Amino acid sequence: MHISASATQKHRLPTFAKTTTLLAGVAAFLCATLLHAAPIKTEHAEVELIAEKTALVAGEKNLIGLSIKHAPHWHTYWKNPGDSGYPTKITWDVPPGYGVGEFDWPTPKRLATGPIVNFGYEGEVLLPVTISVPLAAKVGESVTLKGKAEWLVCKDVCIPEEGNVSVTLPVAASNAIGADGARFAAARAATPGDASAWKATLHTAANPARDAWLDLVAPAGATALTALDVFPVLEQVNDPSVQQVYRTPQGYAVKLKLVDGVKLPERMPIVLAASNPIGAKGETAGTTLATVSNTAFVLPAGASALGGAASSADSSANALTFWSALLLAFIGGMVLNLMPCVFPVLSLKILSFAKHSGKAAESRTAMRQHGIYYAVGVVLSFLALAGVMLALKSAGSSIGWGFQLQNPGVVWVLAVIFFMIGLNLMGAFEVGQLAPSSLLSMQAKHPGIDAFFSGVLAVIAASPCTAPFMGAALGFALTQSAAAALAVFAALGVGMALPYVLLAWFPKWLDKLPRPGQWMVTFKQLLAFPMFLTVVWLVWVISLQAGADGAAIGLLGLVGLAFAAWLIGSMRSGVRWAGVAAAVTAMALAWPTAELAQAAVMSATPSKANWQPWDPATVAKLNAEGKPVFVDFTAAWCVSCQANKRLVLSRAEIVSLFEQKQVTLMRADWTNRDERITQALAAMNRSGVPVYVLHAPGKAPQLLPELLTTGIVKEALLALP
Amino acid sequence: MIRALAALFVTTAMAAAHAVTVGQAAPDFSLTDVNGKTVKLSDFKGKNVVLEWTNPGCPFVVKHYGSNNMQSLQSDAKAKGVVWLSINSTEKNHSDYLAPAKLNAKINGEWKGASSYLLMDESGKAGQAYAAKTTPHMYVIDPTGKLVYAGGIDDKRSANPADVKTAKNYVRAALDETLAGKPVSVATAQPYGCSIKYP
Numbered sequence: 001m002h003i004s005a006s007a008t009q010k011h012r013l014p015t016f017a018k019t020t021t022l023l024a025g026v027a028a029f030l031c032a033t034l035l036h037a038a039p040i041k042t043e044h045a046e047v048e049l050i051a052e053k054t055a056l057v058a059g060e061k062n063l064i065g066l067s068i069k070h071a072p073h074w075h076t077y078w079k080n081p082g083d084s085g086y087p088t089k090i091t092w093d094v095p096p097g098y099g100v101g102e103f104d105w106p107t108p109k110r111l112a113t114g115p116i117v118n119f120g121y122e123g124e125v126l127l128p129v130t131i132s133v134p135l136a137a138k139v140g141e142s143v144t145l146k147g148k149a150e151w152l153v154c155k156d157v158c159i160p161e162e163g164n165v166s167v168t169l170p171v172a173a174s175n176a177i178g179a180d181g182a183r184f185a186a187a188r189a190a191t192p193g194d195a196s197a198w199k200a201t202l203h204t205a206a207n208p209a210r211d212a213w214l215d216l217v218a219p220a221g222a223t224a225l226t227a228l229d230v231f232p233v234l235e236q237v238n239d240p241s242v243q244q245v246y247r248t249p250q251g252y253a254v255k256l257k258l259v260d261g262v263k264l265p266e267r268m269p270i271v272l273a274a275s276n277p278i279g280a281k282g283e284t285a286g287t288t289l290a291t292v293s294n295t296a297f298v299l300p301a302g303a304s305a306l307g308g309a310a311s312s313a314d315s316s317a318n319a320l321t322f323w324s325a326l327l328l329a330f331i332g333g334m335v336l337n338l339m340p341c342v343f344p345v346l347s348l349k350i351l352s353f354a355k356h357s358g359k360a361a362e363s364r365t366a367m368r369q370h371g372i373y374y375a376v377g378v379v380l381s382f383l384a385l386a387g388v389m390l391a392l393k394s395a396g397s398s399i400g401w402g403f404q405l406q407n408p409g410v411v412w413v414l415a416v417i418f419f420m421i422g423l424n425l426m427g428a429f430e431v432g433q434l435a436p437s438s439l440l441s442m443q444a445k446h447p448g449i450d451a452f453f454s455g456v457l458a459v460i461a462a463s464p465c466t467a468p469f470m471g472a473a474l475g476f477a478l479t480q481s482a483a484a485a486l487a488v489f490a491a492l493g494v495g496m497a498l499p500y501v502l503l504a505w506f507p508k509w510l511d512k513l514p515r516p517g518q519w520m521v522t523f524k525q526l527l528a529f530p531m532f533l534t535v536v537w538l539v540w541v542i543s544l545q546a547g548a549d550g551a552a553i554g555l556l557g558l559v560g561l562a563f564a565a566w567l568i569g570s571m572r573s574g575v576r577w578a579g580v581a582a583a584v585t586a587m588a589l590a591w592p593t594a595e596l597a598q599a600a601v602m603s604a605t606p607s608k609a610n611w612q613p614w615d616p617a618t619v620a621k622l623n624a625e626g627k628p629v630f631v632d633f634t635a636a637w638c639v640s641c642q643a644n645k646r647l648v649l650s651r652a653e654i655v656s657l658f659e660q661k662q663v664t665l666m667r668a669d670w671t672n673r674d675e676r677i678t679q680a681l682a683a684m685n686r687s688g689v690p691v692y693v694l695h696a697p698g699k700a701p702q703l704l705p706e707l708l709t710t711g712i713v714k715e716a717l718l719a720l721p
Numbered sequence: 722m723i724r725a726l727a728a729l730f731v732t733t734a735m736a737a738a739h740a741v742t743v744g745q746a747a748p749d750f751s752l753t754d755v756n757g758k759t760v761k762l763s764d765f766k767g768k769n770v771v772l773e774w775t776n777p778g779c780p781f782v783v784k785h786y787g788s789n790n791m792q793s794l795q796s797d798a799k800a801k802g803v804v805w806l807s808i809n810s811t812e813k814n815h816s817d818y819l820a821p822a823k824l825n826a827k828i829n830g831e832w833k834g835a836s837s838y839l840l841m842d843e844s845g846k847a848g849q850a851y852a853a854k855t856t857p858h859m860y861v862i863d864p865t866g867k868l869v870y871a872g873g874i875d876d877k878r879s880a881n882p883a884d885v886k887t888a889k890n891y892v893r894a895a896l897d898e899t900l901a902g903k904p905v906s907v908a909t910a911q912p913y914g915c916s917i918k919y920p
Contacts (some may be wrong), residue, residue, distance in 0.1 A: 083854040084916040086878050114919040158915040160780050160880030236911045260742050261909030698745030
């Protein structure tokens, strides 16, 4: 049976007629040969049936396949076509006894046209089909396998096409790989393998946005993926345009959106397409069965976003681009200067500028230097904070921006700093009396050091005030690579420092200020009061974190420090050491302990009658009953949160509108660390508070801006039915 | 400045896509029909409303108009007091786009379409509010303004007009059930057709 060479030649002959003529001329039973009808050619595709081997063998399974060569940019569809389209199909007409399997679909591509996302193929594709040859097939006979093929071919328009396809093969005792063998080998390589080692669970707890989470547990020894794409095999399960992939400690988690009215089987087949081998035989795509579970899923601590083919489609809808995040961070940094916790520091700076501007022109260089050092201090401090946060995150801590204030110890240290600044402004002591002489001489040589540390101080003071726009930008930053995250934080620092640098560069702007004199001393003393107000607020935060006892101990510590400062400022050097000792003792004794913080968690949630503690399950339940829910993600240490609460949310007109629209009010309190809230924030691409979410029944959750106005809240509420 | 920035922020925050759900209120919209008349969905409260996404350049739309399937469905519905809104969300720059007069001449003239209004949605906003994916993509809204059906026109996903006779028409079934005051038994189905040419 040496037919392979001749078969190859003959099936390349252009016309069917010619081949048949040739066939007739040959001893037919000895040399029956492979041939197929000329391909169907349309403007958009070239379609034909081809065979892998030169002949069919009785009792064996042989492969044939539908080859589709698309015109550039045209595509046909996978078995799950996605948003529109339909899968290519063949209605077979084969001789009795022959069995025809389903297509072995190669892994599809994600094809987006505007908001419509499809799964399909471009370029050349081969859809292989297994033919079971009956035992009764006689060697030497010629068998024609034919059918009506129907395919929908689309670019920006769709053309349904169809045609009769066929392939004729001889039955032989044995066969060999034919001319198209390589295409079958390629199709096999492109077909998803077995990825059942990847344990998959689809969490589908009811929620108004129809979010579902696919939790994937990687098998032992799996390499880290740089990209992962998920293709549900069943049609009409999920919205193909929504897919967010996260790396979790155990594997990956993919956020999907189910279609309305979906009915899921208990086990749902899913094709995973990855950057690295994931199939049992090293394929980069594989099928696994996901167990469908009617449970909720929370993104575990330490999860980070992973690039997937779909994330670009999704990000256009609600995530920021890198550049807009930089811009938002920059603007947010400038706005930070106006926040109540930063403003006193700002005033101090302007004061020092006013001092300088009174002097001669030679100090101009010094002033510019001062501005630059200040900016460097601000930017480096933000980078340091970001670095600590990224390090904690990669170590698995579930934290977000503002994390530093979730520790009452840190809050107390801030209270001490503001209190000491206040005392200093009042004239209770001079900084020079506190610092060791070595540091003083350094300061004398390097006046920039002073400027640098005022930058650091400004950042420390600013951290409670997650300014408007910072939330989105920082939330974005934490889902990006470390370099991108640091760039966003650097932009924040540059934005915050810019006004001072400009003032330092153009001191003429300060000419409007009165000439230095006694007024400056008075003004300095006056500035102590915003400092003391900040202390009151910080102690209030401690009282929520560590209870009344914690706050009282903190206050005692402050009094001890005031006493120490007075000793240092007014007495001889011998007594100064006693003052330093008093300060250390006060610090040590007044340090708020973690136990206190834990005990105070319950009391941290404000017990206002009309606000209930946040609970995602209750939100989903109320929404399902057709009731809207408003959630206030807040923290005691977040100044913008408190401002919004008092100036907007507590306003009589807003309160009555909440009642009128029967909105259930919930508060998620992030004053102390709370993993659930951190994850809920991450799911909204946020990293800090405030976040305001209106859950209207049947709609996606609506995020309100971080800087609320009565108008914005009213507008959102009036849109409710 | 804060206000302007806040406004900027609101737009970013609200860009998150909304989705319609059967059993929930159908989102309202206001569109201009091919004769320049402004039509608001909320004007038809108290009536059953059918929304049909259409594009005469799509072979699947041609299937249902060429077989007179769509027109007879439209006339039957209107005879029962149902408001039928055909909506074209094709963007202006697409080769399938037809200006209002031409669209009117094609669907209502040549094809003798019988919808109550033929609406222009070049911005695609109404289409995206309903997450309409294909032409045709069908929605049925009950007199209280609740969405009771969303999906394909029938269960035979093909461009072959011959399939119309043997297909189960989901829109007709949903309308009959809603008009009889019964819950809709098949409330969602796979939409099929050409993808909508959104901007």
